[in-house]
Amino acid sequence: MEKTMISHIITPKEKPLLFEERWPIMQPTVSKLVRQDCVSRAEWQDLFGEVHRVCLWDERSPDKMYKALQEEIMTFIREAQIRVLQHQDEQALLNAYISEWTRFWTQCSYLPMPFVQLEACLLGKTTSNPQRKQPVQESMVKKLMLDSWNKSIFSSIKQKLQDAAMHLVYKERCNEQFDSNLVIGVRESYVNLCSNACDQLQIYRDHFEKAYIDFTRSFYLQQAGSYLAENGMQEYMKYADAKLKEEEQRASKYLEPGPESQIKLQNCCVDVLVTAFKETLLSECPSLISTNETERLRLLFSLVDRVPGGTEPLLTYLEDHIFQSGLSDMMENASTINQDSEKYVEQLLSLFRRFSKLVKDAFNGDPRFLTARDKAFKKVVNDTSVFSLDLPSRQGAATRVPESRCPELLANYCDMLLRKTQLSKRLTPDEVDARLKDVLLVLKYVQNRDVFMRYHKTHLTRRLILETSADSDKEEMMVEWLREVGMPADFVHKLARMFQDIKVSSDLNREFKEEFKRSREVATDVINIKILNWGAWGRSGDRVPVSLPLELEEIVPEVEDFYKRHHSGRKLQWHHHMSNGTIHFSNETGEYDLDVTTFQMAVLFAWNERPKDKISFESLRLATEIPDVELRRTIWSLVAFPKLKRQVLSYYPECQSPKDFANSTVFWVNQEFALIRGGKAQKFGKVNLIGKLQLVTEKTKDEENVAIMELRALRTQEAIIKILKMRKSISNSQLQAELIEILKSQFIPTRKLIKEQLEWLIENKYIRRDESNINLFHYVA
Structure with a gap:
């Protein structure tokens, strides 16, 4: 059985990796990265490891590596500068610069990546420095690259680049073709090279944006005046409008995205192309409005609307035209429409539609011009030079207060639509509704609506008594529409009460006929009584005497006896x-x-x-x-x-x-x-x-008009007391403003009327003047 021998060799402690020994190994890879040469994966990974080891093992190495990296970057930039400056032609210079800059900017994203440890070590050393308490957010290596590019190449040729870019934009304005990316590249270099972390666009604003706007101003200062002199104002408006739109599109390409630069350029173009010729442009407006040239007006409006306060003269011209034209048309047809309420209302509506179409087509339905239309049309409706209704003042019939007859004629027209007439018979129900709404449209512009109320109630009374209403549902619908357009609640309530009274009276009439038939044993279909409530139907107290035929005289006591049996305490x-x-x-x-x-x-x-x-x-x-x-x-x-x-x-x-x-x-x-x-x-x-x-009898017509004025006086007194109860004290000017706001749905009180009612209220100790200020009033509890 064999035995395996295991030996352990102990080596001495590894020698620290010094920067001088490792940089020659790292430098070729760094050089390739700066120049955008091909770097293998092994080289890329080895560079990460070398930077990490050198920075950790040698405390002096980070500063040395930073300086060596700076030198490597500067070497590349100097070479790039030589390649750029060898071109004398503007476009070639821009092409070379953009090419070099694009390559360099791309590498600004890659080169810092292997040097993350270097940045960490440098930051660690500098955080104790009291002057660098805030950590730098941007990569130090990237900042080094950009600052080096800025100081070495960009600072020396940025004026040439800027002038070349502006010259290319000039060529584009002269309809010459070029590569727009060249100008965009110059702008991006201005933006990206700024090292101010708090304001990244500082260099761009101070140089490129300013130059772009100045060149634009200079270009149109030379072009605009000569174009106007050669082609006239009508063609110039088209030219200015086209150039403003062109510059907006051009700015979206060449200026930094965002509203600030766009607004500056827009203001510059408007100053040169529109504001400088504003008076000449506006002088065309009256003739264009009078001839209804909506296309040219729309063009003029689009130009002057860009100028602060530029539309004010247009509003004045439009308002004057509507008033003068409307009044002229009304005077021209005065003999016809003064006696024919249908033609009168149709004439007013024709004017309103014509002016509304003018505002819509020429001024795009702008709310400011709609307001001007309303103000002018209101003057036409309430004008007294054509149709005048003389109301007596409170001092007596000798003093007359002229007012427009419009509310009277509107009420007459309503009567024609709601009564059984040839007009109401030839119209469909929908057409009647449409015309009634047209009346309400005109009524919005009437100041003395209380006169309309009087006449409308008179006509309604006549229709209900004579039973000549074309459609009872439309009668009641009209009352609701009057409520919706802001007619006084008490007036609308009385109209609604009139319909209720007619229904109640119908029941009483049926009961009376039954009793009369039993007592007389005669036909009762010839008898039709209407017993109406004075509170809703009340008119002049003048009762005209007449000697009734015997057949009617005999019925009167029977009706009175019948009513007394059903209602006690009523007369x-x-x-x-x-x-x-x-x-x-x-x-x-x-x-x-x-x-x-x-x-x-x-x-x-x-x-x-x-x-x-x-x-x-x-x-x-x-x-x-x-x-x-x-x-x-x-x-x-x-x-x-x-x-x-x-x-x-x-x-x-x-x-x-x-x-x-x-x-x-x-x-x-x-x-x-x-x-x-x-x-x-x-x-x-x-x-x-x-x-x-x-x-209303002939004798009481003046009394009716006096009653209108007396009711106005009472309404004014009521409103004054209401305001002072709430305010306790109020100045004369504020009181008048609030009075008009309260009473405008019925009539516009005159200063004379307000003064008279104030004096009456003071005399009767409802209010008092301030002892030290005669224009201040106090409520007397």
């Missing part, structure tokens, strides 16, 4: 001027049913017992007991009804208006009266002589 007030009926009329021509007002009925019944007599105006006044003004108007509707070719009554002598009737003027039933159809007299038919039911 009925008869408003005969708001009532109407149908009478059977016969003459030598034929028999007809006439829809008439109570006043017309009272007049016609004067001939009931003596159909062929002639009756004087004075006798009619005594018989009917109708006031003079109302009687004249009622008789005129029977002798000169505009829709009839043959009138119900004849008279003598002839006159031009009801004011010309004398006490001796005589009237008689026209025995030739007939309904004419197709040029032939009909023996039977039905004629509506009511027209618009007279809800």
Whole structure:
């Protein structure tokens, strides 16, 4: 059996690896790495091991290795510099530099990797240095490479590189082709060579960016003025717009990504291409707006919108054009639209659509221009030079306050859509809805909405009493739409109450008919009473006297007795001027049913017992007991009804208006009266002589207008007290601002009105002035 001998040879302690002994072995591999020569895997791995051993075994080696590495890098850079500088042509110089720089920058990522241990040792030695308390984040070897490149080659030729790059950009602006990567490479070297860890873009901003912007400014300073002089303003706008877009795209390639550089270049181009010629550009605006040249306006807007405050003149021009053009169109058609509310509203809507299209097409629907459109259109709607409604001031009817008739005409148009008219009959339900919404659109621009409320309520009252609504659902829908557009809640609530009253009145009417039929044992389909709540329907307190026909006079006490049995503590007030009926009329021509007002009925019944007599105006006044003004108007509707070719009554002598009737003027039933159809007299038919039911007597029209002003005064007082209750103390200017904000949904209070109400409230000790400041008000609890 063999025995194996195991021997252990002990060698002396290994000698420390000195830098001088190992660097000659490491240097060839380092040189290959710097020059981007091929390095085998074994060489790559051996270099890691050599650096590690040398740095750990010899404390003096890291500093020596760092200096040797620096020398190796500088040797390569000096060789690269020679290769770059041998080119005199700008493009060749750039090509050579970019080629060398690209190779070097690539190696900046690889060369530091084997020297991680060297950096660790150097940092370990320097961390005790009080001047290097913060650890360096970037690789020391990479920083060494970049700093060496910067000091040796870049610093000496960066001006040449910069000038060459700017010259290439100049060629591109002149439509010459070149390799854009050359300019990009120069920019990247400016960015990557910065050793300022806190601001990596410092060198780029101070040199490349500044030079790029300066060259751009210089280029367009030479080009812009001459182009304008040669081609005119219209072509220059296209040129400036194209160049601004070009420079934006060019900047995205040649400048560092990020908003800062882009904004600087954009401001530079705008200054040179737009701001310098702003006044000339803006001088084109009025003519372009007036001729509706939307394409050119859009181009002009895109240019001046880049200039701070550049659009302000455009807004002014647009607002002036809309107001002047709108007012001119309204004046041109004044004679037609003043009497036809449908054409008036259509004219306004046509203007609004035209101006809206202008803003959309020329200014891209910019909110600032939409606001200018709204301001100008509001002036047109509320202008009093074409359509004026004179409201008396509180001092008396002698002093008139002119306001726009727009709300009155809007209310009339609503009435035409909601009432059974030729207009509402030819429109589909959807078309009626669309037109009602158009009315609400215009209503948004009306200042004196309280006037619209008055007229709308008057028309609604007439429709509900005469039962002429085209669609009851649309009536109630309109009330909801008024609520949605911000009409006062109390007004909308009263309108809703009117519909409720009609439904309640319908039930009462049915019960009354049943009782009346049992007591009289006669047909009751000819009787239709409406008992309405004064709180919702209340109008002028003026009750016009009239001597009712016997047939109606007998029913009045029966209705009152019936109502008292059902409701105690309530009082009925008869408003005969708001009532109407149908009478059977016969003459030598034929028999007809006439829809008439109570006043017309009272007049016609004067001939009931003596159909062929002639009756004087004075006798009619005594018989009917109708006031003079109302009687004249009622008789005129029977002798000169505009829709009839043959009138119900004849008279003598002839006159031009009801004011010309004398006490001796005589009237008689026209025995030739007939309904004419197709040029032939009909023996039977039905004629509506009511027209618009007279809800307000002639005497009280001024009272209605006074009531509007009085309600405004009360609303103003109410708003002042509300504000002062909340604020306790407030200045005059702030009070006026808050008052307008509160009341603008109804009307815009004038300074005079505000002053009057303040004085009244002070006089009645609701508020008081401050003793030391007359413009300060205090609430008196």
